[in-house]
Amino acid sequence: MSSGEIPTLPVLVPATAVAIAAGWWWLHRQGRLTPLRAAVGVAASGYVAGVLGHVLLPFPIDTDDPLPWRVWLHLTPFVDAVADPIGIVLNVALFVPFGLLLPLVAGVRSARAVAVCGLVVSLGIELVQLAGDLTISPGRVADVDDLIGNTLGAVLGYAVFSLLVMVPWVAGLALRATWPATAQRASGERKRVSSKWEAGRR
Structure with a gap:
C-alpha cells in the first residue's frame, strides 16, 4: 500500500x-x-x-510487493519510440543544456568527453529509477532509449556551444564564464610566478 x-x-x-x-x-x-x-x-x-x-x-x-524487474527495464532500442516518438525528442532536449553547460562548469573541450559524461549521468539516473522500482518507488521505466536520447542531447548541446564560440565576442564571454582556468591562462600565471621567483633571486 x-x-x-x-x-x-x-x-x-x-x-x-x-x-x-x-x-x-x-x-x-x-x-x-x-x-x-x-x-x-x-x-x-x-x-x-x-x-x-x-x-x-x-x-x-509504495510498500506493495514489487513487480518483476523485467517490467521496469527496457533494453531493446527504439521499441517505444515508434509508438511515442515525442519521448525520444524530449530525452534529447533534456540533455542539450548539459552539453552547453559542461564546458563552462567543467572545462570539457571534446565531443567524446561530453558524450561519455552524458552517458554516465544518464546511466546513473536510470539505475536509480530501476532501484526505486525494485524497492519502494515503482512507476518509472529504465529505458535504453533514455540513454541514447540523453547522450545525443549532450553531444548536440556541445555542438551548439562549439558553433557559438566561433563568434569572437561569444568566445570571449565563454572564456570569462568558464569556471576552471584555461590552459593558456594557467600557463600565464605560472610564468608570472616564475618571473617573480627569478626576480627575487637576483
Whole structure:
C-alpha cells in the first residue's frame, strides 16, 4: 500500500540553494568568483534541479510487493519510440543544456568527453529509477532509449556551444564564464610566478 512520497519543491529548493552557495564558495576560494561565473552556477544548479524534478521527483513510496524487474527495464532500442516518438525528442532536449553547460562548469573541450559524461549521468539516473522500482518507488521505466536520447542531447548541446564560440565576442564571454582556468591562462600565471621567483633571486 502507498505510504506517501518524497515531494519535489521541499527537497529541490533547499538543495538548489545549497548547490549555488557551494559553487560560489568554491569559486571564491579559487579567486575566480565573478558575476558571470556566479550566473553560470545559478543556471547549472537550476538545470540539475529541473532534471531531478523531471526524472525522479516526486518520489512515491509504495510498500506493495514489487513487480518483476523485467517490467521496469527496457533494453531493446527504439521499441517505444515508434509508438511515442515525442519521448525520444524530449530525452534529447533534456540533455542539450548539459552539453552547453559542461564546458563552462567543467572545462570539457571534446565531443567524446561530453558524450561519455552524458552517458554516465544518464546511466546513473536510470539505475536509480530501476532501484526505486525494485524497492519502494515503482512507476518509472529504465529505458535504453533514455540513454541514447540523453547522450545525443549532450553531444548536440556541445555542438551548439562549439558553433557559438566561433563568434569572437561569444568566445570571449565563454572564456570569462568558464569556471576552471584555461590552459593558456594557467600557463600565464605560472610564468608570472616564475618571473617573480627569478626576480627575487637576483
